[in-house]
Amino acid sequence: MNYPKPDTTHGVILYMEDVSVSFDGFKALNNLNLYINDGELRCLIGANGAGKTTLMDVITGMTRPDAGTVNFGQNIDLLKLNQEQIARYGIGRKFQKPTVFEALTVYENLYLSLHMDKRLWATLLHKLSGEQRDDIDQVLETIGLVSMRNRYAGELSHGQKQWLEIGMLLAAKPRLLLVDEPAAGLTVQEVERTAELLTSLAGEHSVVVVEHDMSFVRSIAKTVTVLHQGSVLAEGSMDYVQSHPEVKRVYLGEEGV
Numbered sequence: 709m710n711y712p713k714p715d716t717t718h719g720v721i722l723y724m725e726d727v728s729v730s731f732d733g734f735k736a737l738n739n740l741n742l743y744i745n746d747g748e749l750r751c752l753i754g755a756n757g758a759g760k761t762t763l764m765d766v767i768t769g770m771t772r773p774d775a776g777t778v779n780f781g782q783n784i785d786l787l788k789l790n791q792e793q794i795a796r797y798g799i800g801r802k803f804q805k806p807t808v809f810e811a812l813t814v815y816e817n818l819y820l821s822l823h824m825d826k827r828l829w830a831t832l833l834h835k836l837s838g839e840q841r842d843d844i845d846q847v848l849e850t851i852g853l854v855s856m857r858n859r860y861a862g863e864l865s866h867g868q869k870q871w872l873e874i875g876m877l878l879a880a881k882p883r884l885l886l887v888d889e890p891a892a893g894l895t896v897q898e899v900e901r902t903a904e905l906l907t908s909l910a911g912e913h914s915v916v917v918v919e920h921d922m923s924f925v926r927s928i929a930k931t932v933t934v935l936h937q938g939s940v941l942a943e944g945s946m947d948y949v950q951s952h953p954e955v956k957r958v959y960l961g962e963e964g965v
């Protein structure tokens with residue numbers, strides 16, 4: 709089935725307007741307004757409990773807001789869709805911990821992602837079309853794992869697993885990618901490679917990265933959004949938010965940045 713594509717004629721791929729989420733009276737998101745431009749790489753920062761995970765949960769249909777609107781492009785109301793539909797419409801999410809299939813090869817993991825119905829993989833494995841094989845080769849190239857294609861995912865380093873999981877999302881050709889703390893637990897070289905990978909994805913994809921590692925954010929971000937108590941506190945270049953007095957007080961100051 710073909711799903712409608714997000715209408716981005718105004719240059720915006722994600723609209724979140726006046727979004728509020730309460731848990732037992734506590735406002736995890738509080739009249740939040742956020743716009744992500746088509747093709748941009750946006751970093752989302754904020755202290756623990758600022759609402760970053762809740763925001764991702766709302767976009768992906770895991771949490772329903774009490775109020776507000778969330779649109780994918782101008783035309784797709786995400787609040788009317790369930791998690792599976794949201795994924796099929798083109799929003800991919802990568803959680804912090806990699807969840808690759810360790811007993812399968814890199815190639816097989818990517819193959820599975822091409823077909824979102826994972827139960828069918830065994831019967832379909834020999835039926836890849838030329839185009840699908842090209843797609844997998846392209847993803848292997850993008851994530852830098854061409855030489856590892858026949859290795860078991862369980863043999864990969866933590867960073868390689870993260871890249872494979874990003875590749876698994878890419879295989880589904882998402883328009884918007886949500887990536888949670890991609891630099892956590894990686895070596896210095898892996899962090900650099902991850903920064904290059906995420907930067908290379910922007911343009912064709914829109915990418916939202918939640919990250920606590922400020923040097924990593926500085927290395928990739930053009931625009932940074934700072935969340936505080938469920939709302940956007942500041943938004944702009946890294947230099948702008950780092951010199952923003954309120955941001956310094958409530959967030960960066962705490963971390964000594």
Ligand SMILES: Nc1ncnc2c1ncn2[C@@H]1O[C@H](COP(=O)(O)OP(=O)(O)OP(=O)(O)O)[C@@H](O)[C@H]1O
Pocket residue numbers: 731732735736754755756757758759760761762763
């Ligand atoms: N299911 C829930 N039930 C009750 N409270 C929740 C629930 N989910 C989140 N919260 C609360 O909402 C607030 C925002 O949480 P959220 O996880 O979105 O923050 P965060 O910015 O992602 O923090 P962290 O950086 O620690 O992951 C927190 O105070 C959290 O305790």
